[in-house]
Amino acid sequence: MLSQLTRGDVPLSKSVLYMQVPDSDERDVVATFARALTDCEHDLARKLRSTVVDFPSMARAIGELCRAGVVVVIDEFQYFTRTALKSFNSFLQAEVDKLRDANIKHGGLFVLGSLHADMNQLLEDKGAPLYGRLTQRMKLDHWDFEDLLDIFRSQDVQAPSQWLTLWTYFEGVPKFYHDAFDQDLYQVAPDKFADELLTRMFLRSASPLSEEADTWFLRELRGRLLSMLTFLADHAGCSNGELLAGTGGPEEKTQTSAYLTKLVTNYEMVAKLNPVFSDGKSRNARYYVADNFLQAWLAVAKPAREAARMKPIEKSLELARPRLATLEGFAFEKLIRKLHQECSRKGKGDFELSSLQLGYWNRPKDTSLSIEIDVVALDETNKRIRFGSCKHAAEAHTNATVAAFEKHVAGFFAAKQHRHLLEWKKEMVLFSPAFSSGDRKQAAAKGYLAMDLHDYAALF
Template sequence: MARAIGELCRAGLVVVIDEFQYFTRAALKRFNSFLQAEVDKLRDSNIKQGGLFVLGSLHADMNQLLEDKGAPLYGRLTQRIKLDHWDFEDLLDVFRSQDVLAPSQWLTLWTFFEGVPKFYHDAFEQDLYQVGPEKFADELLTRMFLRSSSPLSEEADTWFLRELRGRSLSMLTFLADHAGCGNGELLAGVGAPEEKTQISAYLGKLVTNYEMISKLNPVFSDEKSRNARYYIADNFLQAWLAVAKPAREAARMKPIEKTLELARPRLMGLEGFAFEKLIRKLQQECSRKGKGDFELSSMQLGYWNRPKDASRNIEIDLVALDETNKRVRFGSCKRSADAHTNTSVAEFERHVEGFISARQHRHMQDWTKEMVLFSPTLTQGDRAHFTAKGYIARDLNDYAALF
């Protein structure tokens, strides 16, 4: 079988082996050594076409390739290919085809499923797109996660978490409830001080090898910044650990309505975090496709600092730079337009002024400064109110109009 795979690759074909984790079992393990020999021959033959993909359990496959130095396929990687999810433009095609027209529905779907086609198909199979905006979030949880026949009731535990144990699982669970925490807070949350070195090693693997955790540094900082923040990289995994799994466990002992009452506040908090992430991705997508009114030269995933004086704290959701035209755009994201209160906007202004006056940012003082308030939906009254105060107002309908 291994020789046949080698011949097919040399003939210019691409071979894909699915469910590859079964080859880690004792009865099939010898196959890995034979395949290793063929892979080494193929790597040395400089073939112009053809190749081999192995697909299967995230942990089992990645361990074989990246961690277990005794595994036959350890280090047998020749390429890293970044496969991203559907863009917002692609999702709009789905939403429009199914008459899902409310931005609140778009945000809820994106919070759980981001741009993974399979999940949107599962939602279609459950007739979720027939539900109106008022009951949409409740029905998504009920139909997709809480019923015994729900298609995603065990999805994350099966796909992502089944083979993760101990500290790795503890870190993901802690981050689900403490998104954006720092290194010290994360290490303290999952173990004793004497285990710090061991826990840091687990964290490094989840960030670098598995890419299940994103490490975000402050704008203009280097990779060694002690100010880094950590997030679960995948929307579905974050939503599962923070909302869906606790709700599913509660549903085993409580009526659905009681379960939903407990889940709603957690979902609202999660959607607020997801909305920030969505706005950042939309800025990048629009710039990449030549849409909208801002050409990015650098996209920053928010800005924060770590001052000794807490009163000088700076926290900005979005910092976008157009260095060619000397423009800088600052954004404040709120899940509800009502949350852009006079107090929150004044705080936003204070943080931007602190950013501009900082020594390393003073070269931007002569740049065109844009202040943007983002929410999923804005009324005409909201827009008029914010525009009169000198702000740009943007909602998801504005981005939908661009596509």
């Protein structure tokens, strides 16, 4: 609980002031801030209560609180772009500029709200109060797989198929797992789990996530930005040329490229992945929607929800199942990559990672020479290289797919820039959510290691 946390000798609850901005007028916003001052346990906040009567005095109070070491959190900050509230921006801008030069050791101002609106105010809108005033970047990642395993074990969710489905939709976002608990989703049997997740979390009128993505991510995205995200959701891993062709004509190439840069660099809603050993300018880069939840919403949940408005839920589920199967294939590759990184970072397992990408691919003029490898991981310290083939189901690792995998690995070593790796110890690994003992014996007989999510769970 917040009251149990401390910073030095001071309970954290006494060092935080939280305010949620109403979509109203200046008088209501100022009154809301005044109530937040009253509720705050810090002595200065209560002293300032009587001085806050308008936007200028509200901005001055924020500045004084920050200099006193208080963390001021303003939620729904995007409402300050409304005409009725816009005047506050200039007063806040003046205070922020003073705070930047104040060498504050503790405290500060946090603004929360619409992803698009807030990023626009920081990075694009020169008239916005916080434009050009970004002083620090903090990357707050999701729960690790080890954290999720604690949830799975506490709720007796034992099937790797369930783990993968949950991770495909929710990755490591705590709120979504709590919502799933509230919907009794963890009590559902594995064979019905995917259908029930979609139904309980998205399709029913009272489902907790039925509008979540539109509210969190997409409400203020319009036109080309939204069309590019939708195209990427349906064509995960497409190239720059494929994306440009799918979302705009040749005459719009420059404009479309600018939108793509915004999604990749500014908003980080799209991930640009290069093949291993390539530089950041590689023309072989591939693009993916960066967030699992947004990807799952656009590719699976939103189409199913729209269908459910006119059709029985069962019909909507029939349409969604093949979409989810495809999505889980991409998500499983991403999960394996994350697991390599997490295990190496925590000293788990036997592979000391020094380099990892989603995989290796090339773009030769002769398509028969193309190389596609799901995972290429390097352990430079011990001169080991790991090649991995990821399949959504163990039975998908057929003799034909394994032979194709070997052919691509041979093509990898045939390339001049990779031949020095021939002297390294080579590991060939098949990845799937779950393998039977028979599957493992067959893989071992061919010189392969079979690794599934149970193996990774055993490491933690």
